[in-house]
Amino acid sequence: MSRERNRNAEREEQLGMPWTSACNKLKKEVLFYLLKRHKENICYRCGCEIDDIKSLSIDHKTRWFNSETPKKLFWDMENILFSHRECNCIHGIRSYRGDDAEHIEQKPESFEWCSRCRKFLPLEVFTNHVNKRRRRQVEQYCRSCQSVMRKEKVLKNK
Ligand SMILES: [Zn+2]
Numbered sequence: 001m002s003r004e005r006n007r008n009a010e011r012e013e014q015l016g017m018p019w020t021s022a023c024n025k026l027k028k029e030v031l032f033y034l035l036k037r038h039k040e041n042i043c044y045r046c047g048c049e050i051d052d053i054k055s056l057s058i059d060h061k062t063r064w065f066n067s068e069t070p071k072k073l074f075w076d077m078e079n080i081l082f083s084h085r086e087c088n089c090i091h092g093i094r095s096y097r098g099d100d101a102e103h104i105e106q107k108p109e110s111f112e113w114c115s116r117c118r119k120f121l122p123l124e125v126f127t128n129h130v131n132k133r134r135r136r137q138v139e140q141y142c143r144s145c146q147s148v149m150r151k152e153k154v155l156k157n158k
Pocket residue numbers: 043044045046047048083084087115
């Protein structure tokens with residue numbers, strides 16, 4: 001075994017995980033930490049706070065995949081935004097179908113996006129939130145989703 005391989009084996013043993021996974025995980029943790037510190041952990045698709053690293057996803061404003069300039073769009077920092085994984089996925093599916101739906105731009109008047117229903121719902125079915133630093137005035141999930149999620153959480157804790 002070469003010296004380098006030996007060292008990686010020692011690292012993996014001490015960290016209890018593959019060395020490259022540990023490096024990638026650390027980079028993501030640092031990114032999330034800095035985003036929170038700069039109060040930029042806001043999902044640009046739904047406008048709500050990203051409070052769990054597991055749902056943090058790096059998003060491209062303009063789709064790079066199958067574009068005319070994939071390398072340019074992929075690495076362009078001006079094209080990078082952050083979103084909830086849940087909010088990003090639905091976008092991916094829509095883009096894939098061809099209609100590059102930017103639901104933020106297409107938001108109907110007095111409607112808001114529910115990240116769980118994954119559709120626009122009238123503002124009345126949302127609870128207003130008090131956190132003023134968020135860009136939108138209501139919660140990320142509609143009231144019925146909130147109550148379902150609350151129940152799910154309760155069940156999980158039991
Ligand atoms: Zn979101």
